[in-house]
Amino acid sequence: MPSVDQLAAAAAAVSAVDPVPWARSQMAFTLGFHIILVPLGVSWAAMALIANYRGVKHGDRDALELAQRWSKYMAVTFAVGAVTGTVLSFEFGLLWPRFMAQWGDAFGVPFAFEGIFFFLEAIFVAIYIFGWRRLRPWPHFWTGVPIVLAGVLGSVSVVAANAWMNAPTGYTLDDSGAIVAVDPVRVIFNDSMPWQAAHMVVAAYLVGGCLVASVYAFAMLRGRRDRYHRLGFTIAFTVAAVAAPVQMAVGDGLARWVYENQPVKFAAIELVPETSSDVPETLLGRLGPDGQVEGGLPIPGLASWLSDPSTGRDTVVQGLDAVPADERPTTREVNTVHLAWDVMVGIGTLLLLLAVWYGVVWLVRRRAPRGRLFLAAVSASGVLAVLAMEAGWIVTEVGRQPWIVYEVMRVEDAATGNEGVWATFLGVVLLYLVLGTTTVLVLRAMSRRFRRQAAFRDDDTPYGPTPDGVGRVPDDARAPEPAAGGTAPDHDARGPR
Amino acid sequence: MSTAVAVVLLLALAAYAAFGGADFGAGFWDLTAGGAERGAAPRAVVERSIGPVWEANHVWLIFVLVVTWTAFPEAYAAIWLTMFVPLTIAAVGIVLRGASFAFRKAVVGPRVRRVFGGGFALSSVLVPFCLGAVAGGIAAGEVPAGGRAGDPVTSWLNPVSVAVGVLAVALAAYLAAVYLVRDARHGDDPAMVGYFRRRAVGAAVVAGVVAAVGLVVVDRDAHPVFEGLVTTALPLVVAGTLGAVGALVLLVRDAPRGARVLAVLAVTSVIAAWGVAQWPDLLPGALSVADAAAPDGTLVALVAAVGLGVLLVAPGFVLLYVLAQRRLLPEEGVEP
Numbered sequence: 001m002p003s004v005d006q007l008a009a010a011a012a013a014v015s016a017v018d019p020v021p022w023a024r025s026q027m028a029f030t031l032g033f034h035i036i037l038v039p040l041g042v043s044w045a046a047m048a049l050i051a052n053y054r055g056v057k058h059g060d061r062d063a064l065e066l067a068q069r070w071s072k073y074m075a076v077t078f079a080v081g082a083v084t085g086t087v088l089s090f091e092f093g094l095l096w097p098r099f100m101a102q103w104g105d106a107f108g109v110p111f112a113f114e115g116i117f118f119f120l121e122a123i124f125v126a127i128y129i130f131g132w133r134r135l136r137p138w139p140h141f142w143t144g145v146p147i148v149l150a151g152v153l154g155s156v157s158v159v160a161a162n163a164w165m166n167a168p169t170g171y172t173l174d175d176s177g178a179i180v181a182v183d184p185v186r187v188i189f190n191d192s193m194p195w196q197a198a199h200m201v202v203a204a205y206l207v208g209g210c211l212v213a214s215v216y217a218f219a220m221l222r223g224r225r226d227r228y229h230r231l232g233f234t235i236a237f238t239v240a241a242v243a244a245p246v247q248m249a250v251g252d253g254l255a256r257w258v259y260e261n262q263p264v265k266f267a268a269i270e271l272v273p274e275t276s277s278d279v280p281e282t283l284l285g286r287l288g289p290d291g292q293v294e295g296g297l298p299i300p301g302l303a304s305w306l307s308d309p310s311t312g313r314d315t316v317v318q319g320l321d322a323v324p325a326d327e328r329p330t331t332r333e334v335n336t337v338h339l340a341w342d343v344m345v346g347i348g349t350l351l352l353l354l355a356v357w358y359g360v361v362w363l364v365r366r367r368a369p370r371g372r373l374f375l376a377a378v379s380a381s382g383v384l385a386v387l388a389m390e391a392g393w394i395v396t397e398v399g400r401q402p403w404i405v406y407e408v409m410r411v412e413d414a415a416t417g418n419e420g421v422w423a424t425f426l427g428v429v430l431l432y433l434v435l436g437t438t439t440v441l442v443l444r445a446m447s448r449r450f451r452r453q454a455a456f457r458d459d460d461t462p463y464g465p466t467p468d469g470v471g472r473v474p475d476d477a478r479a480p481e482p483a484a485g486g487t488a489p490d491h492d493a494r495g496p497r
Numbered sequence: 498m499s500t501a502v503a504v505v506l507l508l509a510l511a512a513y514a515a516f517g518g519a520d521f522g523a524g525f526w527d528l529t530a531g532g533a534e535r536g537a538a539p540r541a542v543v544e545r546s547i548g549p550v551w552e553a554n555h556v557w558l559i560f561v562l563v564v565t566w567t568a569f570p571e572a573y574a575a576i577w578l579t580m581f582v583p584l585t586i587a588a589v590g591i592v593l594r595g596a597s598f599a600f601r602k603a604v605v606g607p608r609v610r611r612v613f614g615g616g617f618a619l620s621s622v623l624v625p626f627c628l629g630a631v632a633g634g635i636a637a638g639e640v641p642a643g644g645r646a647g648d649p650v651t652s653w654l655n656p657v658s659v660a661v662g663v664l665a666v667a668l669a670a671y672l673a674a675v676y677l678v679r680d681a682r683h684g685d686d687p688a689m690v691g692y693f694r695r696r697a698v699g700a701a702v703v704a705g706v707v708a709a710v711g712l713v714v715v716d717r718d719a720h721p722v723f724e725g726l727v728t729t730a731l732p733l734v735v736a737g738t739l740g741a742v743g744a745l746v747l748l749v750r751d752a753p754r755g756a757r758v759l760a761v762l763a764v765t766s767v768i769a770a771w772g773v774a775q776w777p778d779l780l781p782g783a784l785s786v787a788d789a790a791a792p793d794g795t796l797v798a799l800v801a802a803v804g805l806g807v808l809l810v811a812p813g814f815v816l817l818y819v820l821a822q823r824r825l826l827p828e829e830g831v832e833p
Contacts, residue, residue: 072603079599082552083592089562090588093577100577101644104570105791111563112802116810118559122552123813130549130826146813182791184798416578418646424585431589435596442600449605 020412022421023095026428028397030087033432035393036386037081041121042151042201043208043239044074045128049144050235056137062228066235068132069450070212073443075129080439082122084432095421099404099414102179106171109184110160117154120146137463155204156197163192166262166396168405191261195254196396202247203392207385209240210351214382217375225370234368237378240385241355248352251345252306258399259307262406263318264328265399268337270303271296274319279303284342286335291320329401340394347388351381498797499790502568503779505803507772509564511765513557515672518665518764520551522673524594524621525666526696533611539677540614542689544602546680549826551598553817555591568799569789571642572779579640579647580631587627590620622666629665633658636775637719638782642789657718660711667707668764671700675744675760679753683824694748697756701745708767721781725774733773737766 048070055064089111092100100107124146131140164170170186171179213236216229259266266272271282273291281303285296301313308315320328329337354377361369400406404414523543530536530543547554566573577584597616604610630653634640639652652658674697681689716723726734740762747756779786790796820826 076599076603079552079595082555083595086555086559086591086595087588089559090577090584092566093562093573094581094585094588097574097578098644100566101571101574104566104573105568105795108563108567108570108791109795109798112567112799113805115556115560115563116802116806119553119556119806119810120813122556123810123817126549126553127817127820127826131820133827134825135820180792182794182798184794184801187798416581418578418581420581427589431592435592438596438600442603445605446603 017419017422019417019419019421020415022425023415024411026421026425027091027095029425029432030084030091030428031393032390033436034081034084034088035389037077037084038155039204039206039208039211039389040074040077041081042155042204044070044077044212045125045144045147045151046205047208047212047235047239048074049141049148050239051231052141052144056141062231065228066232071129071132073446074125076439076442076446078122078125080435084435085118087428094418094424095416096404096414097416099409102177102409102414103405105179106168106182106187107161107164109182109187110157110164113188114154114157114161117150117157120150121154124150132463135463140463151204152201155200156193157188159197159200160188160190160193162396163196164188164190165404166190166196166400166406167192168408192257195250195257198250199247199254199392202243202250203389206240206243206247206351207389209236209238209243210378210385211382212236213240214379217378217381220370221372221375221379230368233378237358237368240351240381241358244348244352244355248348251348256307259317262400264320264323265337265396266307267318267320267322268329268334268399269341269395270317271334271338272303272317272319274321275316276319277304277316278313279307279315279317281306282338284339286338287331289331291331326402327407329398333398333401337395337399340391340398344388344391344395347384347391351385351388354378354381498793498800499568499787502564502790502796502799503772503786505799506561506564506568507769509557509561510772511768513554513561514668514764514768515761516550516554517557518625518669519672519676520547520554521621521625521666522669522671522700523547523677524618525670526673526677526693527614528618528622533607538686538689539692542677542681542684542686542693545684545827546677547598548602549821550817551595553814555595558591564799568791568796569779569786570791572784572789574644575640575642575780575784576631576635578644579649579652580634582649583627583630583653587624587631590624590627593617594620594624625665625669626662627653629662630654630658632665632771633661635780636661636715636722636771638721638780640780640783642780642783655718656714657711660707660714664704664707664711664767667700667704668767671697671704672760672764674700675748675753675757678748679757682753683822690753694751694753697748698745701741701748705741719781721778722771722774725776726770729776730770730773733766733770737763737770740766 048067051063051070052067054060055062055067124143127135128140128144128147131143135143164187167190169190170183170188172181174180213233216233216236219229220233255266255269258269270279271285271287271293272279273287273293278301280298280300282293283297283299285298286294288294304311304313304315304317307317320334328334354374357374358369361367402410402412404411523546527536527540527543530539562573565576593616597613597620601610601613601617604613634647634653634655634657637655637657639647639655639658641647674693677693678690678697681693712723712726715726740759744756744759744763747753747759775781777785777787779789817826
C-alpha cells in the first residue's frame with residue numbers, strides 16, 4: 001500500500017504539467033463550441049422574422065407556425081449560447097490572467113459595448129419568444145427586430161476585440177510596459193476590425209441559413225414535402241444563398257489584409273517556406289520536417305496573383321523564413337493552418353456552387369430546385385458550413401501563434417501559472433459533451449412533439465385567442481395547398497427531424 | 498473618473514443581486530419544494546415567474562465581469578488568479594443551471610424533467626455560495642495584488658467567505674420568496690401566496706441571523722471592513738436593517754408589494770455597504786480603486802457604454818418587466 005505521502009507526490013507529479021498547452025486547448029475547445037451557437041443566435045431570429053412578416057402580412061399560417069416554432073428552438077439555443085458565452089468571460093481570467101492584467105484596459109473596451117448589445121438581445125429574445133400568445137401581431141413582430149440588430153452589433157463588438165489582438169492599436173505604453181493611455185475609438189476600430197467583423201457576420205448568416213435549411217432539406221428527402229417544409233427550406237436557404245457570394249468577396253478582402261499586415265500568417269496559409277514571387281496556390285500538401293513543401297497540388301502562380309492581381313504572378317509573397325523560428329508558428333501549426341484554410345475555402349466554394357445552382361433554377365423556373373441530389377447537398381451543407389467556420393477560426397487563431405497580441409505579447413507570457421488546468425480542461429470537455437448531446441436531444445424531442453400535435457392547440461395559436469379577438473389570424477387564412485402538393489396539409493408528417 | 502466607474506460597478510453588482518439573485522433564490526425554493534407531486538405547485542410558480550426574465554438578469558453578471566476587467570484589469574487578474582477554484586465551480590454551476598432550466602421547459606417526460614430540475618435547483622444554491630465566498634475572501638484581504646496568487650483553498654474557505662457565501666444563498670432565497678408571494682397572488686393562487694409568505698418570513702429570519710453572525714466574523718477576520726461598516730457605511734447598514742425589518746412587518750401584514758420594495762432596499766444596501774466600507778480599496782490591503790483603474794480613455798469609453806445602456810437597455814428592461822408583470826408573456830413551456 002502506498003502511503004498518503006507517496007500518493008500526494010504522485011498526484012503532484014501528474015498535475016505539475018505545463019499549463020500553456022492545456023489553457024490553449026481549453027480556450028479553443030470552449031470557443032469552438034460556443035461559435036456553433038453564434039450563427040443561430042445572430043441569424044435565426046432574422047429568418048424567423050421573415051417568416052413572421054409573411055405570416056402576418058399575407059395571413060400565411062404555415063409561415064406563422066414556422067416562425068413560432070423557430071423561436072421556441074431559439075429559446076434553447078440562445079440559453080446554451082448565453083451560458084457557454086459566460087464560461088468564456090470566466091476563462092479570460094481563469095486561463096489568461098496575465099493577458100488581462102496587461103491588456104484588459106484596451107482589449108476590454110469592445111466588450112463593454114458587447115455587454116450592452118447582449119443585454120438588448122436577451123431582453124427582446126424573451127419578449128419575442130414569450131409574446132406569441134398575448135401580444136398583438138405587429139407590435140410582437142417589432143419586438144423581434146432589436147434581436148437582429150443587437151445580434152449583428154454584438155458579434156461585431158466581440159470580433160473587434162479579436163481583431164485588436166491581430167492589429168493592436170490605440171494604446172500608449174510607459175517605460176515599464178504598462179498601458180498609460182487608451183484611445184477607445186482606435187481600439188474598437190482597429191485596422192483588422194472591418195474585414196474580420198464583416199466576415200463573421202456574413203458567416204453567421206451563411207452558417208445559420210445552411211444549418212436550418214439542411215434540417216428541412218433532410219425532412220423533404222424523407223418525404224415530408226408539404227408546404228410547411230418547403231417554406232422553411234426556402235426561407236433558410238435563400239438567406240444562405242445570398243450570403244455565400246458576399247462571403248467569398250469579404251473573405252478575399254480579409255485574405256488580402258492578412259497578406260499586407262500579417263505576412264507570417266499568410267505564409268502559413270499559402271504554405272510558403274521562402275520569400276519569392278510566382279508563388280503557387282498549393283492545394284492540400286504539407287510542410288515537411290526539412291521545411292519544404294511536400295505533396296499537394298500546386299496551381300502555378302495563383303497565390304501570387306490572388307495576393308495582388310495588379311502585379312499578377314510577379315507579386316512577392318513573404319515566406320516563413322523571413323522571421324526567426326521562435327516568432328512564427330511551428331511546422332505543425334503551419335500545417336494545421338494550411339489544412340484549415342483548404343477546408344474553409346473548399347467548403348466555401350461548394351456552398352457558392354450550391355447557391356448558384358439555387359439561383360439559376362429560381363431564375364429559370366421561378367421555384368426552388370427540388371431534385372434529390374440538390375436536397376442531399378443542402379442536407380450536408382449545414383454540417384459543412386459549421387466545419388468551414390471552425391476552420392476559419394483555426395486559420396486566424398493558430399496562424400497568429402506564437403503571439404496572443406500580434407508581435408506584442410506571446411501566448412506563454414499570457415497564460416495562467418496554475419498547473420491544474422489539465423484537470424479543468426478534461427472536466428470542461430466532459431461537461432460540454434453532455435451539454436451538446438443534450439441540446440441536440442432536446443431539440444429533436446421538441447420537433448417530434450411539434451409533429452405529434454395534430455394542429456395548433458387553441459391555447460397555442462399565435463396571436464390568439466384573445467378576449468376581444470384582436471389580432472387573431474382567421475382559420476380560413478391558411479394558405480391553400482398548391483395542387484402539386486397533393487392532399488391537405490399533413491400535420492402528422494411535420495417538423496424537421 | 499475611477500470613482501464613477503467604481504460606483505457603476507457597485508450598482509451593477511446590486512442590480513445583479515436584486516434581479517439575478519432572486520432567480521437563484523427561486524432555484525432554492527425549487528430545490529426544497531419536495532417530491533414531484535407535492536412540489537408541482539410551487540415549481541409552477543417559480544417557472545412562470547422567472548421564465549421570461551432570467552436571461553436578461555444573467556447579463557448583469559456579464560456586465561459586472563466586463564466592467565471589472567476593463568476598468569480594473571489588475572484587480573480582475575488578481576481575483577481570478579487566487580479564486581480560480583470557486584469561480585470554476587460557479588462557471589460550471591452557471592452552465593448547468595441555465596441549460597437545465599431551458600431544457601426542462603422544452604421537454605415533457607417527467608423523469609427527464611426531474612433530472613433537469615435537479616440540475617437547475619442544485620446549481621442555484623452552488624453559484625451564489627461561490628460568488629459570495631469570493632466576495633468574502635476579497636473583503637477579508639485574501640487576494641494579493643502584483644501577479645501573486647493567494648491560497649487556493651483558504652482564500653475562499655475561511656470564516657468570512659463561508660459567512661458571506663451562506664448569506665448570499667439566504668438573501669437570494671429571501672428575495673425570491675418575497676417576489677414569488679406577489680407572483681402567486683397575480684396567479685390567483687392563495688395557497689401558494691401563503692406558502693411563499695411563510696418561506697419569505699423564515700428566510701428573512703435566517704438571513705438576519707447569518708448577517709449578525711457574519712458581522713461578528715467580519716469584526717474578527719476582516720477588521721478594516723468592519724471599521725468601515727460601523728463608520729462611513731453605517732447609514733447604509735441602518736437603511737438595510739430598517740428595510741429588512743419593514744419588509745418583515747409588511748409580509749406579516751400581507752402587503753407584498755411594499756415588502757418587495759423594502760426587501761430590494763435591504764439586499765442592495767448590503768452590497769452598497771460592502772463597497773463603501775472597504776473604500777478606497779478594491780482589494781483590501783492590496784490595491785486601491787485609484788491604483789487599479791485603467792487610463793482615462795478606457796474609463797470614458799466605459800461611461801459612454803453605460804450611457805448607451807441607460808438609453809437603450811433601460812427602456813427594454815422596463816418593457817420586459819412590465820409585460821411580464823401584466824402576464825402578457827405567458828410561460829411557453831409544456832404542461833407536464
